[in-house]
Amino acid sequence: MTYNTNTKILKNNNRDIGFAAQSLKDGKTVVFPTETVYGLGAHALDTNAVEKIFKAKGRPADNPLIIHVPCINWLRKLAVNIPKCADKLGHNFWPGPLTLILLANKETVPSTVRGGLETVAIRIPSHSIARRILEEADIPIAAPSANRSGRPSPTSFHHAYKDLNGRVDCIVDGGRTDMGLESTVLDLTSPKPVILRPGLITQKQIKSVVDAEGHKEYVGGKVLSPGTKYKHYSPRAPMTLFVGEYSNVVKVLQNKVKQEKNIGKKIGVLAFEEYTHHFRNVDKLISMGSLNSTLDIAAGLYKNLHDMDYSDVDVILAMGLGGKDDLSYAVMNRLLKACGHNIVQV
Template structure:
């Protein structure tokens, strides 16, 4: 399959690239799948109502079929098509955070969206992305789009069109290139069919921000207990992983460097995922900074790009610093822990 690529100018007048948006939307109407930028990561969109389109998403990604997909909309009025009720707490969250990086689990109207979107559940996850290209494409297509991250399943999510191209060129109909994404991590997922609501996946909207709007929320036990089965997209399987095995070390620079030294002494080439503050302090084969420890939003923004950068090297193992689980740090550590193939080590 030939994969088309359209470059849109989000800094200028989006109407100048409207023909690109229109062409991509026409393909979506024909049940093709298109990658497009959101404020979190690039999504791989297909008509949520048509199983033919949804099947193409799973096929392109190599994604397990029991993993539900998030539906993207451009207007709250679209909810009436496939959501049976909107709880008061959900409406408060929509009014406060939409468009934005918050996915809300709602009761679904049976047999409207494809069963492959809901994975057979009676609920559906929905969000309205805060990105001009995503909203323009959704409006032009006039469809709710099922859209997981536009990467091969298990790989770090894509934060640029070049990431999508590397993973999915020849596997999908097209890529709308809208530049680098903003948040860099996927949306927060909250189940509003439960009382109180339950955060199933940490992301671009923090627990603290949500609580300021609706009060008490719970956290899915699977986020803290290994023996619990997660309920959110992207949380069930090993995910976000670079090619080399990754291990997190929670401690001082000295503690991390000692781990590097042990790996080097066994003949392995070692990469370190560090920060702007610590990058110069490590002696390793490859050291990559994923942002500033004093501003965790920069780490969220650059995390996936940094993990993918190690794939361009010949390191045998990646040793990563850990980060505080406060604010967006909760989502950062969630993704790092999902990407790790070796157990976390903590300094005593």
């Protein structure tokens, strides 16, 4: 495919937002910020437009896309046999970072968007730019994260630009995203709702509205949700995650640093703020934030992975996040995928 080498950079003003909306209606690709990460958008009901997403990202064809819509009324156009709990969840968490998996209206939603599945993934974003584009275009927009497939998700204009400039038609510069972690994905096609991807809307919050099962990891077969089958969120350098009691993790990490330095490797370390002073001798040291604020750790996760990429280290050694709360679990879900489940349990 010949990519557009003249990607248009748009600003957050009425004229450029209108241009982005019209571009989407015309079948073009537009990168824009959501409250979670930047999305690579195309008209969800236009098969040719959607195929441009897969080509720009290098995304496997069986990996379904999330459709972003301007209002809850779109559920009736895109899905069938909608359970009553969908409206209840929508009214409680939309606009916001919750994606619902429903049985697709196959006469409306192309197979390309669904990854060949019988289901469709839908959410309403809360970011002001995303909402303005959706409302002005008044179409459903398929929008996975705006990165090359498998790479860390973009939480700033710079990240999206670096990955997709020349591969998409437009990129809207909306600065940094608010939350920095992808939406929670909830499957409503099972007898009991089940979380397919953990995120910022926690199981505890969901269970305050409807009874739902906790996260079920992908174990083979069909991909039911974005972010479940393939290696995701990965920096270029091989990454190892060290998991266990923090004082033990520090000792093992320090020994690993010595080993890697002895063979001439450039070393990057991702550590929590409380432990960074143990790793001043590495080539690149990044604080993932304080253990006192899991929300800040989540918001900065992808930025930190991108920063490691820009430092050109040979290996990345990272501390795993303990804690039993749902948000810690969501962060660990992304870290495990970023390292390709290359874990050292200490």
